[in-house]
Amino acid sequence: MSDTPTTGIAFGRPTGIVRLFGERFSQRLDLRTLTICGVLLVLAVAVAVLTLASGEYQIPVDQVIGALFGQASAKLHMVVVEWRLPRTLLALIMGAALGVSGAIFQSLTRNPLGSPDVIGFNAGAYTGALVIITMTGGGFVAVAGGALAGGILTALAVYLLAWRGGVQGFRLIIVGIGVSAMLTSLNTWMLMRAQLEVAMAAATWGAGSLNGLGLDRLLQVSVILALLLPCALILSRPMHQLEMGDDAARALGVNAEGTRLGLTVVGVALTATVTAAAGPIMFVALSAPQIARRLSGSAGVALLPSACMGALLLAAADFLAQRAFAPTQLPVGIVTVCIGGLYFACLLMREARR
Amino acid sequence: MSTAASGAERRPGLAETNAGRMSWLLVALGLLVLVLLASIAVGSKDIPLPTVIEALFAYNDSDDHAIIMALRLPRTVLGLLVGMALGLAGALIQALTRNPLADPGILGVNAGAAFAVSVGVGLFGISTIHQYIWFAFLGAIAATVLVYAIGSVGRGAATPIRLTLAGIAIGAVLGGITSGLALLAPETFDRMRFWNAGSLAVAGMDTVYVIAPFILFGIGLAAVVARPLNAVALGDDLAAALGANIARIRAVVIVAVTLLAGAATAAAGPIGFVGLMVPHVARWIVGPDQRWITAYTIVLAPILVLSADIIGRIVMRPGELQVGIVTAFIGAPVLILLARRRKVSGL
Numbered sequence: 001m002s003d004t005p006t007t008g009i010a011f012g013r014p015t016g017i018v019r020l021f022g023e024r025f026s027q028r029l030d031l032r033t034l035t036i037c038g039v040l041l042v043l044a045v046a047v048a049v050l051t052l053a054s055g056e057y058q059i060p061v062d063q064v065i066g067a068l069f070g071q072a073s074a075k076l077h078m079v080v081v082e083w084r085l086p087r088t089l090l091a092l093i094m095g096a097a098l099g100v101s102g103a104i105f106q107s108l109t110r111n112p113l114g115s116p117d118v119i120g121f122n123a124g125a126y127t128g129a130l131v132i133i134t135m136t137g138g139g140f141v142a143v144a145g146g147a148l149a150g151g152i153l154t155a156l157a158v159y160l161l162a163w164r165g166g167v168q169g170f171r172l173i174i175v176g177i178g179v180s181a182m183l184t185s186l187n188t189w190m191l192m193r194a195q196l197e198v199a200m201a202a203a204t205w206g207a208g209s210l211n212g213l214g215l216d217r218l219l220q221v222s223v224i225l226a227l228l229l230p231c232a233l234i235l236s237r238p239m240h241q242l243e244m245g246d247d248a249a250r251a252l253g254v255n256a257e258g259t260r261l262g263l264t265v266v267g268v269a270l271t272a273t274v275t276a277a278a279g280p281i282m283f284v285a286l287s288a289p290q291i292a293r294r295l296s297g298s299a300g301v302a303l304l305p306s307a308c309m310g311a312l313l314l315a316a317a318d319f320l321a322q323r324a325f326a327p328t329q330l331p332v333g334i335v336t337v338c339i340g341g342l343y344f345a346c347l348l349m350r351e352a353r354r
Numbered sequence: 355m356s357t358a359a360s361g362a363e364r365r366p367g368l369a370e371t372n373a374g375r376m377s378w379l380l381v382a383l384g385l386l387v388l389v390l391l392a393s394i395a396v397g398s399k400d401i402p403l404p405t406v407i408e409a410l411f412a413y414n415d416s417d418d419h420a421i422i423m424a425l426r427l428p429r430t431v432l433g434l435l436v437g438m439a440l441g442l443a444g445a446l447i448q449a450l451t452r453n454p455l456a457d458p459g460i461l462g463v464n465a466g467a468a469f470a471v472s473v474g475v476g477l478f479g480i481s482t483i484h485q486y487i488w489f490a491f492l493g494a495i496a497a498t499v500l501v502y503a504i505g506s507v508g509r510g511a512a513t514p515i516r517l518t519l520a521g522i523a524i525g526a527v528l529g530g531i532t533s534g535l536a537l538l539a540p541e542t543f544d545r546m547r548f549w550n551a552g553s554l555a556v557a558g559m560d561t562v563y564v565i566a567p568f569i570l571f572g573i574g575l576a577a578v579v580a581r582p583l584n585a586v587a588l589g590d591d592l593a594a595a596l597g598a599n600i601a602r603i604r605a606v607v608i609v610a611v612t613l614l615a616g617a618a619t620a621a622a623g624p625i626g627f628v629g630l631m632v633p634h635v636a637r638w639i640v641g642p643d644q645r646w647i648t649a650y651t652i653v654l655a656p657i658l659v660l661s662a663d664i665i666g667r668i669v670m671r672p673g674e675l676q677v678g679i680v681t682a683f684i685g686a687p688v689l690i691l692l693a694r695r696r697k698v699s700g701l
Contacts, residue, residue, distance in 0.1 A: 111453070112519060161690055173454075174634070174693040178686035181627045185682040189675070191547050200543055207533055283526050290519065330534060337530035344523040348516060349507045 013297075033296040033305055040292075040308035044095075044315050048088045051319045052080050056327070086218040087210055091318040091332075092311045094274045095284055097225050099292070099310020100232050101270035102285030103301040104263050107239050109173055115286045116271040119176045119264065122280040123183035124154025125272070126206050129279070130190045133202045143205065144276040151275060154179060155268045208281035208333030210318055217277055224273045229307075232266050236303045239263055243300055281333045284310050284317075287340040294347050313340055375640050382653045389660045393430040394422055396664050398672050401426075428559040432621060433660045433677070435562065436554065437628060439569045439618040441655025442576045443611045444629025445636065445647050449583045450607045451514040457630040458615035460518060461608070464624040465525040465532070466497020467616070471549055472532045476542040483556045486549065487564060487620045494616030500524055502608050513590075552623035552678020554663050565617040572614035576648055579606050583644040625678040628655050631689050638692055658685055 014031045053064045057079060066072045067080040106114040116122060128150020129143050136142060162175040187206075191199045238259040241249040246256045274281060291313075292305035317335040324330060369375045394406045401418050409419040410427075443458035451460070459465070470493025474480040480489060501524050505517035536543040585598040593600055615629065636650035659677060662684055666675035 112515070161694070164694055171693050175690050177630060178689040178693075181630075181682035182686045184626070185679040188547070188551050189679050192551055192676075196540060196544055199547060200537065200540060203533070203543065203547075204537060207537065283530075286522065287526075325538075328538070331537065334530045334534045334537070337526040338534075341523040341526035341530065345504050345520060345527070348520055348523065349504055 030296070030298065033298055033302065036292070036296045037305050037308045040295075040305070040312050044092060044308065044312040047312065047315045047319055048092060051088050051091075051315065051322070052084045054319075054323055055079075055084065082215070086215045087213050088315065088318070090213055090218050090221060090277070091210060091315045093222055093225055094278060094281070095288075095310040095312070095314025096307040097229070097270040097274055097310070098281060098284040098314065099288035099306035099308070100229065100303050101267040102287075102310070103289040103292075103303050103306035104232065104239065104267035104270075105285070106289050106301045107243055108260060108263055108267070110243060111173070112290055114173070116267060119172065119268065120154040120158045120179040120183065121151045121268055121271055122275065122282070123180040123187065125151035125275045125280055126187050127154070127183045127190075129205055130187055130202050133205065134190055134194045134198055137198075147279070148272055148276045151272050152268070154183065155264075159264065204331050205279045206333075207331035208279040208336070209329075209331040210278050210321070211329050211331075213277065221273055221277050225270070228266055228270055228273070231262075232270070232303055235259060235263050235266065239303075240300065279331075279333065281314070281336055283333075283337040283340045284313050287344050288313055291340075291344060291347060369639055370641075375646055378639060379649060379653065382650065382657070386653050386657050389657050389664070390430055390434065393433060393660045393664050394426045397421075397426065397667050424558075428562055429554050429663070430660065431559075431562050432565075433554050433663050434656045435566060435569050436618040436622045436625065437656030437659030438652050439572060439614040440625060440628040440659070441632040441651040442573060442648065443615040443618070444631075444655075445633035445644075445651045446576055446579070446583075446607050446611050446614075447629070448633050449587060449644055449647075450604060450611075451518050452587065453514065453518055454634065456518060457626070458611055459525065459624070459626070459629075460521040461611060461615075462497035462501045462521050462525045462528065463494045463612065463615040463619055464626075465528040466493040466495070466500075467491070467619045468546070468550070468624065469493050469497070469528040469532045472535045472542055472546050475545045476535050476539050481545070483561065487561065490620035491568075491616050494619055495612055497524060497528060498608065498612040498616070549623050550678075551676035552625040552681075553676040554622050554659075555674060555676075561621050565621045568613045568617040572610045572617070573652070575606055575610035576614070579603055579610070580645040580648045583607070584642075587642065587644070623676075623678060625659065625681055627682045627685050628658055631685050632658060634689065635692060 016029045016031055016034075018029060049061060049064055052068075053059050053061050059067075059076065059080065063072055063076060064080055067076045068085075070077070072080070102115050105116055105119070106112060108114065125147040128146040128148070131150070132143050132146035158172065158176045158179050161179070162172040164171070191202065194202065238249070238254045241252050241254045242256060242259055242263075249256050249259075271285065288310035289301040289306040292309040293301050295309070296302070296305050298305070313336060314332070317339055318332050320339065321330045321332040321335045324335070369378050391403060391406060394410075395401050395403055399418075399421065401422065405418050406422060409422040413419055413423065440458060443463075444456075447456045447458055447460060448454060450456075453460075467490035470489040471480075471486055473493075474485065474489040480486065501517065501521045504524065505513075505520040532546070536546050582593075582598050582603045585593040585596045586600065586603060587593075588596070590600055618625070632651050632655040633647060636647045636654060640646035640650055658681060662680040663677040665684060666677055666680040669675055669680075
């Protein structure tokens, strides 16, 4: 790997170029974007360590770090590594997954309002979970299965309904809106008909919560995401070419329809994984790409900064969800919208003042 | 990143001449009158049409006439007002932000109203529809003002994209706090889940009197800005070059949307989808001229809301299905069919 300095043409921003395997793989890297990614990651890890340290049983930060590296008493090890670590790691990787899937959909739809919601996924997942919860009461696996089935069926239905010799981005959005609106109505109706306690349990699931997630969930989620995230990265270059419009992208040798299908599948799969594990955690997918774009000053939404921002957002939200009204545990989705929204508003105001 | 999601080029609508547009508008008006009459006639006790007309023009004290005057008429008038208001608010906000995904809720109207109602229920123990109205209306206005303030901080006027993003941010925060309040207090949750469905059933004529002035004023504003909005559709620079005062147009549109959507949401709860969908349908019929879109939306939106309300009364007799729930179920298939039938026109 050789890292050459800025090339002949000055683009106004310092970039570095990575070349691997001789000249087979080369990638231009924007230095500011890289720095932002690094800072966001460090912040996310710092928040995660803070989360590990706090709780009903407070632990000093240096002992937490000791426990992580296996240099603490068995009791500390149990609290930090076995009890708290899986949930914290889940927050980090699920946040990253949501950020990436949001970036994918905003790029696909070329619209800052784009999110997995446009293809009806979250509404469908909520419907699936609601059916399971109101009909059977539902354990974790049943609810997760119901949500997955509902979400994927909805996304499939939207894609097929929008298909007419190819899926045009705008038609996909319109069909997605229509189907989501119907499902949302159905959800409201089911919540109204249910007993109050059942409805509240369902609404808590619907807000998205990391409460009670443990090591087994972490393993499943991380295996799936380890497969999906590289796929997303591979597709990111044709994705950016697709942003210029189908015709321009085709002229550059991109298989427009195939790329779009691939991106949709990866984006839905990322959201589906998170939703099945923790319920529909709102707003991370919507805000992380936009916040990351503003911090890194890039022209469009990019996957890597979005992932780092998503991880930081969800980790911070989970910390607050656990500690803000302790011992009452809020669903993390409620906190993500609050801090994500406030931070987003601040960012918009600061950007405007410049 | 561009705000418009469409790669499709602009093309005229189904009706290509002004005569065609006018005749379709008359057809739609006729349909609206039929739906209005049906809304008065149909219910848990069906009343024949001649009696309906008799009650409207020659009232006597029979049971049927009393039902019409006390229940059906206020409900129908409210449906008419709410439909017009939501549809118009949607048409305005889509034209202003040049974003086909924008609905009146994007400026925080729904989130503000829901937030104020949940605070009212949770902290002040309000429980009647009349108290709801004022809380919801004030919440909607406050949220929109906040969104506009954040969107227009700094140099220059509020750009569409910044308004949209500020709306998302504020809407999310308020929505989060609302569901937090609801999930921490079962009583609040119980009331909010019913308010959220959106209904015309609980209103009386007094509700109509409260919201009618705001909605009529909003409609007037919408009519005034329809022509300048055609210039705005060309982009800020071109519009300014054509002599449009962008900042003033934006301010007028924001005020109109707040009044229209705020009053409608206050009276009937958050009825989604009308503001999003009807302007699209209107645009497909008449093309991109905002004046025609305004006219069609005013007629088509109440048709959707009122027929949703009528269907809600029929399908679960003797119970009722809330209008907010039915709207999506009859509106969405139409929207999807239309989206499949022709190349959709973006903004």
